[in-house]
Amino acid sequence: MNGEADTTRWGASTPVTVDLRLSVNRDEYPITVDTRETLLDTLRERLDLTGAKKGCDHGQCGACTVLVDGRRVKSCLTLTVTLDDREITTVEGLADGDTPHPLQTAFVDHDAFQCGYCTPGQLCSAVGMLAEAAAGWPSVVTPDMNGAPRLDDDEIRERMSGNLCRCGAYVNIVAAIGEVAR
């Protein structure tokens, strides 16, 4: 599907499906999706990639965070049909072969989780967040909006506020991310 894609079935009362190729963790998946399907459901229910978690299904918790073209998004509010030409990265794709991503190592070293339910979302969010900071994006707590941001603990907390942790592992999450950031 490309350009002015069109499913043509206006006014449908039965499910509308679309064929597309999804690229996830550099693997191609030809797949037929219901237009109503979210990326989170496609990943978990269809592609057996259960790393991304469903916490709230309303954009409020961040457990479903994945990267689309390198940017962190909430997969529970992303319709799969919109993604045919995008590159999706989930927590399963962060490691380099058998070598964990530096953030994964830091989370283990700092004990940055208890139950682990929020962790895949925290990791994907932190990967996206570090790229945003590296690109010079300010946050609302950045003292000089026009300068390069310094990732101190306040900055990390603010930038990671879209990811909740019911176990309250925040102190160690901030420390783990801080170690990789600095």
Add this chain to the structure above:
Amino acid sequence: MRPFAYRRATDARAAVAALSEQPNAMYLGGGTNLVDLMRLGVVAPEALVDVTRVASDTVEETAGGGLLIGAGVRNSDLAAHPAVRRRYPMLAQAVLSGASGQIRNMATVGGNLLQRTRCSYFQDVSKPCNKRQPGSGCPAVEGDHRNLAIIGHSAACVATHPSDMAVALAALGTSVHVDGRRGVRQVTMPGLHRLPGDEPDRDTVLDPGDLITAVELPALPFAARSRYRKVRDRASFAFAVVSVAAALDVAGGVVRDCRIAFGGLAHVPWRARLAEEALRGSPATAAEFARAADAELARARPLPGNGFKVPLTRNVLVRTLTELAETP
């Protein structure tokens, strides 16, 4: 969720044409509000026309010294843009104080302006709500309205507009470019959103099928000294209880010009013209800032559960203007 067809538009005309073919279709931006409302059953379009690739990377200088921003630009790109940060800091701060990093990466400028109220009755289809179902009643008046309007509301609806970005755009007097069945036109903020009156189902002055194509920030050199301050129930990732966007032009201790708008108070981003009027030509002192706040808030009609917003708004404005006056 009701099944829907999906179509992707690559230019504005095609998007408008697609919607005029199908009255029950809606535009899809980042989907951060729309997908949620569809899942909740609040809206049930038969088709979505994806407009995220229409004007998705336009941020350009205008002949008049302003900035034209495409409706498809993501909130995070808008806030990170060097010209926005330098020339309109209150806009960058307003966007950055909204939602979370993930949501700002998804949300578009057009979708942000047209997001619906967070009134809990509006989102709960088992409850009456005049905005969702005209004539069914407004349970918020007697019920939970702590976070709802104190100014400009009606007996029919006391909802607030939830956008932070829109508050800064209203303060700046932004022009919204619209393409629709009757051609193109521009609407100047705060005139995009409307007070509820007895038609609370209409959030804005737009007609069905109207597409927002861009927002145009006017040249406003003194906006380089501006800021957005937001008060909320937790430190981050929460909607505003009260917020203010303010720009101040001070010379020799006297206010030459200013721009002020409030969020969290009304059905619209509330441009505080009475406060602005009261301030122009006055000394830039805390006493005058308080007098200006009172001039605006004299019109407030708080509900039993949200009277605290009146002194809170006053204090937030005084504090924000005082900081701006002290900024070199």
